[in-house]
Amino acid sequence: MTPELAVLALLALLRAAPPILYAALGGLLSELGGKINVALEGLMLVAAFTGVIAAIYPPPGLPPMLLPWWGLLAGLLAALLLAGVLAVLHLECGADLIVAGIALNLLAAGLTVFLLAELVGDKGSTAAFATPALPSLHIPGLAGWPLLDLLLNGEGGRGHHVLVLGAPLLAGAAWLFLCHTRLGAWLRAAGENPAAAHAAGIPVRRMHYLALLGSGLLAGVGGVYLSMGYLTLFQADMSAGRGFLALAAVFVGRRNLAGTCGAALLFGAAGVVATRLGALEVAPQLLAMLPPAITIAALALPGWRRRRKQPLS
Amino acid sequence: MKRIADFLLPPESRRTVGAVCVALLAGLLLIAGVSDEPLRAWLILLTGALPELRQASDGGWHWHRLVRFGTVLEDTINLTLLGLAVAIPFRARQFALGADGQLFLGALAASVAALCWPGPAWLALPMACGAAMLAGGAWGGVTGVLKWRCGANEMVVSLMLNLVAIEFYRLAITRWLRDPGAGFPATPFFPPEAALTPLIAHTGVSWMLLAAPLMVAAVALLLGRTTLGYEIRVIGAAPAFALQAGLPVGRATVLSMALGGMLAGLAGFHIGHAVLKRLPVDLAPGLGFEGLLVALLARHQPRAILGAAFFYAWLRAGGQAMERGTDVSREIALVLQALVIVLVMAERWPWRPGRGEAS
Numbered sequence: 001m002t003p004e005l006a007v008l009a010l011l012a013l014l015r016a017a018p019p020i021l022y023a024a025l026g027g028l029l030s031e032l033g034g035k036i037n038v039a040l041e042g043l044m045l046v047a048a049f050t051g052v053i054a055a056i057y058p059p060p061g062l063p064p065m066l067l068p069w070w071g072l073l074a075g076l077l078a079a080l081l082l083a084g085v086l087a088v089l090h091l092e093c094g095a096d097l098i099v100a101g102i103a104l105n106l107l108a109a110g111l112t113v114f115l116l117a118e119l120v121g122d123k124g125s126t127a128a129f130a131t132p133a134l135p136s137l138h139i140p141g142l143a144g145w146p147l148l149d150l151l152l153n154g155e156g157g158r159g160h161h162v163l164v165l166g167a168p169l170l171a172g173a174a175w176l177f178l179c180h181t182r183l184g185a186w187l188r189a190a191g192e193n194p195a196a197a198h199a200a201g202i203p204v205r206r207m208h209y210l211a212l213l214g215s216g217l218l219a220g221v222g223g224v225y226l227s228m229g230y231l232t233l234f235q236a237d238m239s240a241g242r243g244f245l246a247l248a249a250v251f252v253g254r255r256n257l258a259g260t261c262g263a264a265l266l267f268g269a270a271g272v273v274a275t276r277l278g279a280l281e282v283a284p285q286l287l288a289m290l291p292p293a294i295t296i297a298a299l300a301l302p303g304w305r306r307r308r309k310q311p312l313s
Numbered sequence: 314m315k316r317i318a319d320f321l322l323p324p325e326s327r328r329t330v331g332a333v334c335v336a337l338l339a340g341l342l343l344i345a346g347v348s349d350e351p352l353r354a355w356l357i358l359l360t361g362a363l364p365e366l367r368q369a370s371d372g373g374w375h376w377h378r379l380v381r382f383g384t385v386l387e388d389t390i391n392l393t394l395l396g397l398a399v400a401i402p403f404r405a406r407q408f409a410l411g412a413d414g415q416l417f418l419g420a421l422a423a424s425v426a427a428l429c430w431p432g433p434a435w436l437a438l439p440m441a442c443g444a445a446m447l448a449g450g451a452w453g454g455v456t457g458v459l460k461w462r463c464g465a466n467e468m469v470v471s472l473m474l475n476l477v478a479i480e481f482y483r484l485a486i487t488r489w490l491r492d493p494g495a496g497f498p499a500t501p502f503f504p505p506e507a508a509l510t511p512l513i514a515h516t517g518v519s520w521m522l523l524a525a526p527l528m529v530a531a532v533a534l535l536l537g538r539t540t541l542g543y544e545i546r547v548i549g550a551a552p553a554f555a556l557q558a559g560l561p562v563g564r565a566t567v568l569s570m571a572l573g574g575m576l577a578g579l580a581g582f583h584i585g586h587a588v589l590k591r592l593p594v595d596l597a598p599g600l601g602f603e604g605l606l607v608a609l610l611a612r613h614q615p616r617a618i619l620g621a622a623f624f625y626a627w628l629r630a631g632g633q634a635m636e637r638g639t640d641v642s643r644e645i646a647l648v649l650q651a652l653v654i655v656l657v658m659a660e661r662w663p664w665r666p667g668r669g670e671a672s
């Protein structure tokens with residue numbers, strides 16, 4: 001493989017991985033806060049939908065330049081709202097978190113198609129309307145290094161989508177937050193042992209809210225990228241299982257940041273390979289089986305080995 | 314008076330009924346937001362599934378809209394089986410969400426049996442049915458074994474197994490079972506002796522209509538009257554106690570998931586052999602999750618699952634009738650189903666603290 005090909009493959013990965021990465025960061029945040037967030041899929045879907053609809057029906061007087069940012073804001077608020085519903089249902093009303101998350105996924109799937117049909121008049125997608133994409137950023141001064149230029153600015157020097165560039169930054173921010181701030185330590189403590197954290201004076205319930213709302217926000221970023229970056233339209237069920245893959249990435253990554261990011265990138269890469277090899281004789285379905293198969297193996301193997309070593313425990 | 318009220322509406326189901334009513338009213342509000350004639354649309358949603366007795370011009374009475382009612386019955390059978398499939402592992406506190414994949418594999422196994430080994434009906438049907446239950450049960454058992462032997466999170470594993478099963482189904486239909494004469498990837502129609510004959514003309518309502526209540530009774534018996542059922546219930550109610558008492562926790566866990574898988578596989582058999590008579594490649598995933606909603610609405614009580622499944626099937630058919638007759642799309646049925654669950658799940662309402670803490 002020539003370096004150019006490798007860089008082109010990396011570029012495809014950079015385009016496809018962010019939705020899973022953002023959602024996986026969200027899943028990790030809530031998981032470390034002791035609250036498993038099964039609703040990532042629904043959160044992405046709602047954010048993707050609201051972003052596009054808000055951009056199609058903007059408030060009067062909004063300059064066109066701000067349109068995609070308004071969409072981003074609306075999508076994030078919608079995801080935050082749904083995550084808030086989940087948090088209130090679980091923390092205030094005592095609903096089972098997993099069951100509530102699944103119910104909200106179904107609610108999101110039904111509600112987005114319902115509103116799509118009512119607002120756009122088409123159950124499939126918003127293809128009839130032009131959706132503004134968030135801008136791409138060009139990093140100047142790289143003309144001297146062609147490969148680096150290709151990697152950091154994409155083909156034709158168009159630059160990368162803002163949310164693509166935001167993904168590694170956000171992963172870094174998550175690391176700083178979780179490992180180097182007091183709030184992050186509190187969050188992890190509240191997840192590790194709520195009773196002990198409470199005894200130590202940590203506001204446990206607030207930390208649980210933070211975990212769920214934060215994961216909603218992050219999944220929302222991934223969702224908005226899907227409909228206003230990766231594609232520039234909303235399709236029914238466009239999250240297509242990415243939220244579940246993100247949840248799996250948290251488990252495959254053994255609940256730490258580096259592992260989760262690695263697993264999310266791996267799943268993104270599997271998706272890229274599946275679409276690239278679709279034209280060849282390899283059945284695309286076989287490749288689509290890869291991420292789930294990797295997940296199952298990654299979840300099963302450590303336990304199996306541990307059992308082998310200590311058969312009695 | 315109170316006793317009559319308790320008999321008609323047992324106290325434990327009052328909250329469910331209340332939640333259903335609130336969700337239906339919320340549906341009216343939602344429809345009012347998007348429709349020009351909200352009340353008519355809402356009434357069609359609620360009554361559209363009802364068959365009509367109409368007088369024809371020659372003076373005789375005829376049933377109308379029986380085909381639509383037939384879809385209600387078909388969906389009731391599917392959702393009952395899937396609801397049971399989810400409820401059994403849930404009673405052992407296993408969040409196994411693999412009903413979708415088990416259904417796809419069950420349907421696939423049944424169609425392979427029907428297409429590859431043709432035979433007389435008395436042989437072909439039990440064989441297809443057995444193949445479906447075997448495939449579904451095995452797929453469910455895999456989740457259980459991975460949980461028992463490797464400690465793998467059953468929810469994530471079952472979701473991933475769903476993806477694998479659905480992709481395998483699509484691969485098998487497009488590559489190996491495809492009917493070259495069909496315009497889209499689908500299996501050939503099953504030979505007539507391998508398909509279930511309809512009880513109502515032009516519908517897929519078959520003798521499986523009896524299988525649904527039968528399975529409900531069987532699962533109720535299993536959970537309430539057998540050793541395995543007792544083990545499953547104890548594991549669900551008090552896992553630590555079950556371990557201390559030396560119950561075969563691993564075995565019962567695996568069996569609960571395998572039994573659930575068998576029922577989901579049976580639902581796959583029903584979809585292939587009674588409803589569609591062939592398998593298209595784009596069989597929509599997600600029915601397993603609706604089964605989950607049914608199980609939740611019934612609070613995992615097998616006896617209540619039949620009613621819950623009927624209610625959801627009713628809403629689905631009503632939604633379709635509404636889409637055809639008015640300007641509101643049928644997805645509202647899914648919204649209402651999820652809304653009911655959200656309301657049912659709330660154990661307490663924070664703005665009523667006094668009563669909430671006691672329950």
